[in-house]
Amino acid sequence: MASVGDGLDKALERVFTRPIPKSPGARMRYLVKRSKGSTKAVARMLGVSQRTVERYVKDQIRKPRHDLADRLEREVRKRWQPQVRARAKKTAATTAGLVIDTRARFGYTAAPGTTDDARMRHLTVALPPRHAARLFDARDQGADEQRLQRIAAEALGEVYFRDNGRRAQGLLVEYTDAEHIEFDL
Numbered sequence: 001m002a003s004v005g006d007g008l009d010k011a012l013e014r015v016f017t018r019p020i021p022k023s024p025g026a027r028m029r030y031l032v033k034r035s036k037g038s039t040k041a042v043a044r045m046l047g048v049s050q051r052t053v054e055r056y057v058k059d060q061i062r063k064p065r066h067d068l069a070d071r072l073e074r075e076v077r078k079r080w081q082p083q084v085r086a087r088a089k090k091t092a093a094t095t096a097g098l099v100i101d102t103r104a105r106f107g108y109t110a111a112p113g114t115t116d117d118a119r120m121r122h123l124t125v126a127l128p129p130r131h132a133a134r135l136f137d138a139r140d141q142g143a144d145e146q147r148l149q150r151i152a153a154e155a156l157g158e159v160y161f162r163d164n165g166r167r168a169q170g171l172l173v174e175y176t177d178a179e180h181i182e183f184d185l
Contacts, residue, residue: 002102002181004148008139011098011183013077015088020073020080024064027076028056034079046071092185093133099126099184100152105177106161118174123160131155149175 021027028042032053035041039057043050048068055061064072092098100123107118134151143151157173158164 002104002178003145004135004152004178004181005139005145007100007181007183008135008148009077011185012085012088015084015185016081017084018081020076024062024069024072025056025059027072028053030076031072031079032057045075088185089136093129093136095129096132096185097127097129098132098135099124100156101180101182101184102152102156102178103180104175106156107174107176118176120177120179122180123156125156125160127155127159131159149178152181 021030031042031045032039035045039053040050043053046053046068052061056064102124103120103122105118106121106123131151131154134155135148138148138151153173153175156175157171161171161173162169
């Protein structure tokens with residue numbers, strides 16, 4: 001199942017101006033630099049000993065275990081190019097908005113006599129900046145996946161299903177079983 005949070009992270013990664021460091025030593029040096037030179041803080045973050053971090057920094061160890069390599073890459077990606085990431089969020093939240101491309105099950109609560117059965121739909125919709133701001137703010141505040149999906153459902157309900165208030169007033173959209181979700185800035 002696709003994740004709204006992962007989709008937002010991948011959209012931000014596409015605006016990076018440089019690739020993340022490739023080697024484990026370079027990645028470890030980057031994390032130590034971002035932690036103000038504290039190998040102890042990096043060791044706690046990755047769940048390894050301080051001496052292990054120091055050995056990676058000096059390139060004495062070159063091949064990490066699989067689980068450590070995954071954690072190392074994830075932590076570097078989270079912290080890579082914070083200014084570029086912040087600028088992209090600000091642009092999306094103030095002027096440009098987001099484009100959401102999703103395939104998910106959409107259902108809704110509508111007036112009696114209409115069909116409200118949920119069904120799979122593939123939508124590509126441009127969301128205005130206010131919805132991008134809500135999504136990024138919620139993500140930055142540590143919102144769980146259900147809350148992010150609710151915000152995305154409200155945005156899609158307003159922009160696509162209710163056409164910004166021009167039709168289907170009172171329609172409540174349910175967004176579930178997301179097979180694919182991708183954002184573009």
